[in-house]
Amino acid sequence: MELIDGNKIAAEIIxxxxxxxxxxxxxxxxxxxxxxxxxxxxxxxxxxxxxxSAEIGxxxxxxxxxITISQQELFALVDQLNADSGVDGILVQSPLPKHxxxxxxxxxxxxxxxxxxxxxxxxGKLAQEDDTGFVACTPAGIMELLQRSGVTLSGKxxxxxxxxxxxxxxxxxxxxxxxxxxxxxxxxxxxxTANLAALTRQADVLIAAIGKPEFVxxxxxxxxxxxxxxxxxxxxxxxxxxGFRLTGDVHFPSVSPLCAKITPVPGGVGPMTVAMLMxxxxxxxxxxxxxx
Amino acid sequence: MELIDGNKIAAEIIxxxxxxxxxxxxxxxxxxxxxxxxxxxxxxxxxxxxxxSAEIGxxxxxxxxxITISQQELFALVDQLNADSGVDGILVQSPLPKHxxxxxxxxxxxxxxxxxxxxxxxxGKLAQEDDTGFVACTPAGIMELLQRSGVTLSGKxxxxxxxxxxxxxxxxxxxxxxxxxxxxxxxxxxxxTANLAALTRQADVLIAAIGKPEFVxxxxxxxxxxxxxxxxxxxxxxxxxxGFRLTGDVHFPSVSPLCAKITPVPGGVGPMTVAMLMxxxxxxxxxxxxxx
Numbered sequence: 001m002e003l004i005d006g007n008k009i010a011a012e013i014i015x016x017x018x019x020x021x022x023x024x025x026x027x028x029x030x031x032x033x034x035x036x037x038x039x040x041x042x043x044x045x046x047x048x049x050x051x052x053s054a055e056i057g058x059x060x061x062x063x064x065x066x067i068t069i070s071q072q073e074l075f076a077l078v079d080q081l082n083a084d085s086g087v088d089g090i091l092v093q094s095p096l097p098k099h100x101x102x103x104x105x106x107x108x109x110x111x112x113x114x115x116x117x118x119x120x121x122x123x124g125k126l127a128q129e130d131d132t133g134f135v136a137c138t139p140a141g142i143m144e145l146l147q148r149s150g151v152t153l154s155g156k157x158x159x160x161x162x163x164x165x166x167x168x169x170x171x172x173x174x175x176x177x178x179x180x181x182x183x184x185x186x187x188x189x190x191x192x193t194a195n196l197a198a199l200t201r202q203a204d205v206l207i208a209a210i211g212k213p214e215f216v217x218x219x220x221x222x223x224x225x226x227x228x229x230x231x232x233x234x235x236x237x238x239x240x241x242x243g244f245r246l247t248g249d250v251h252f253p254s255v256s257p258l259c260a261k262i263t264p265v266p267g268g269v270g271p272m273t274v275a276m277l278m279x280x281x282x283x284x285x286x287x288x289x290x291x292x
Numbered sequence: 293m294e295l296i297d298g299n300k301i302a303a304e305i306i307x308x309x310x311x312x313x314x315x316x317x318x319x320x321x322x323x324x325x326x327x328x329x330x331x332x333x334x335x336x337x338x339x340x341x342x343x344x345s346a347e348i349g350x351x352x353x354x355x356x357x358x359i360t361i362s363q364q365e366l367f368a369l370v371d372q373l374n375a376d377s378g379v380d381g382i383l384v385q386s387p388l389p390k391h392x393x394x395x396x397x398x399x400x401x402x403x404x405x406x407x408x409x410x411x412x413x414x415x416g417k418l419a420q421e422d423d424t425g426f427v428a429c430t431p432a433g434i435m436e437l438l439q440r441s442g443v444t445l446s447g448k449x450x451x452x453x454x455x456x457x458x459x460x461x462x463x464x465x466x467x468x469x470x471x472x473x474x475x476x477x478x479x480x481x482x483x484x485t486a487n488l489a490a491l492t493r494q495a496d497v498l499i500a501a502i503g504k505p506e507f508v509x510x511x512x513x514x515x516x517x518x519x520x521x522x523x524x525x526x527x528x529x530x531x532x533x534x535g536f537r538l539t540g541d542v543h544f545p546s547v548s549p550l551c552a553k554i555t556p557v558p559g560g561v562g563p564m565t566v567a568m569l570m571x572x573x574x575x576x577x578x579x580x581x582x583x584x
Contacts, residue, residue, distance in 0.1 A: 124416030155486045187479040194447045
């Protein structure tokens with residue numbers, strides 16, 4: 001069994017981006033980070049994105065409206081960033097407070113600045129295999145992890161557990177693309193799937209993104225499979241100072257001995273998400289400057 | 293074995309639409325049909341669409357630019373129809389001559405008039421399960437055929453053979469939606485799939501859209517399966533006056549005895565496509581009038 005080291009692969013991508021940004025003519029890429037309120041997890045995510053931006057040479061602008069901001073005010077803020085030719089990418093940190101319609105806000109971001117890849121038009125481009133679009137960071141990161149770990153998908157059976165808009169569906173659409181690195185046969189399973197274990201056991205590559213701690217057990221995995229664990233779940237653990245531990249959607253102790261390769265949690269898919277956000281931002285800078 | 297009668301189901305839908313259109317206030321729905329050149333198959337398809345429009349009470353406008361029309365001229369024509377508030381739906385008949393970029397032309401059509409459902413934004417809405425979008429007529433027709441034949445998909449394993457933008461991918465995205473009538477587990481197979489028969493044999497519902505005559509044989513189908521044959525292939529046949537016969541992607545003589553239900557070719561999926569185009573046009577009329 002080989003661990004897929006997301007920290008190491010993300011660091012490689014970040015180093016490549018830093019070298020790439022150094023060659024860009026004109027101003028640096030600029031990423032606007034919008035954080036509504038002071039949710040501690042959101043503060044931590046956004047801080048990480050600012051630090052990584054700085055490391056690469058991407059300018060970041062933090063905008064932190066109060067949690068009481070209205071939908072119309074947030075729209076106006078996004079509109080202003082859309083119109084600002086000095087901003088290449090816009091990220092509105094999820095989750096938003098419940099009084100705001102997250103999907104509407106994400107789709108308000110101009111598609112060519114939507115470095116999170118959540119815009120309707122970017123999802124459509126993904127389905128159309130139009131590479132001018134932006135792919136959501138987590139599924140894009142999964143594909144990078146696989147490629148950089150020497151996994152070829154062509155002809156393989158990829159089983160995606162979960163059909164979310166942010167992971168499951170885009171991961172499925174990526175893996176089935178007519179690309180040399182893709183070309184997989186793809187099955188999407190979910191909460192309503194009958195005989196789930198019989199399906200997941202067929203996976204050459206199993207992508208677990210169902211949001212249930214340690215849901216995937218040894219009986220659900222074919223020996224020799226490659227397992228990508230997208231879950232980030234907090235489970236109570238009295239032995240920890242924090243009172244909880246992080247676990248993925250895979251029961252690592254029993255599943256990992258079976259696998260050819262597996263991602264750990266933390267340190268697998270997680271670090272890739274920020275790296276892919278940075279990659280999208282640099283792409284946005286390049287595409288925007290070629291238009292102007 | 294039960295035949296799924298596409299002609300009968302399409303006629304039901306057309307009758308429902310006729311009754312629905314009769315209740316619409318204001319002007320009739322209007323569908324613009326753009327046919328480039330005089331390709332006999334295109335002439336026949338467009339004529340069928342005009343006749344069905346008339347039957348329902350949809351106004352149709354035929355525009356038939358010469359085969360020499362340039363991309364820019366065709367864009368200008370589409371722009372004019374986009375701007376015309378008397379036009380609800382726009383269909384540019386496929387295939388276009390090779391000097392025209394079909395995908396670019398389809399995406400030029402305003403998304404809210406894209407009754408063919410090929411626009412990037414409508415594909416994105418399909419992925420997002422946003423029902424204000426338009427779904428491509430063939431996959432939408434497949435789902436109607438299934439529902440109106442009493443097939444519930446929830447928990448079933450749907451195997452889609454083919455990953456085209458027009459059939460395979462949208463059919464997969466529809467079948468996996470979080471809808472009471474959907475909720476299927478979905479596998480997408482294609483030309484690069486290994487062990488194809490082992491996968492198709494798992495299908496409770498098999499959707500064959502691979503464009504190869506009589507490709508699906510009895511050994512690829514589980515007894516009791518429901519088979520939807522999307523193929524329309526011309527194969528040489530000296531016994532026919534035309535010199536050819538139409539066949540689907542399924543070898544009907546050997547597969548049909550195994551099935552619980554199966555669509556014939558012709559008379560299965562084919563007639564549904566026009567019915568769904570009409571349904572999209574009425575939907576466009578209703579959505580456009582609610583905006584104005």
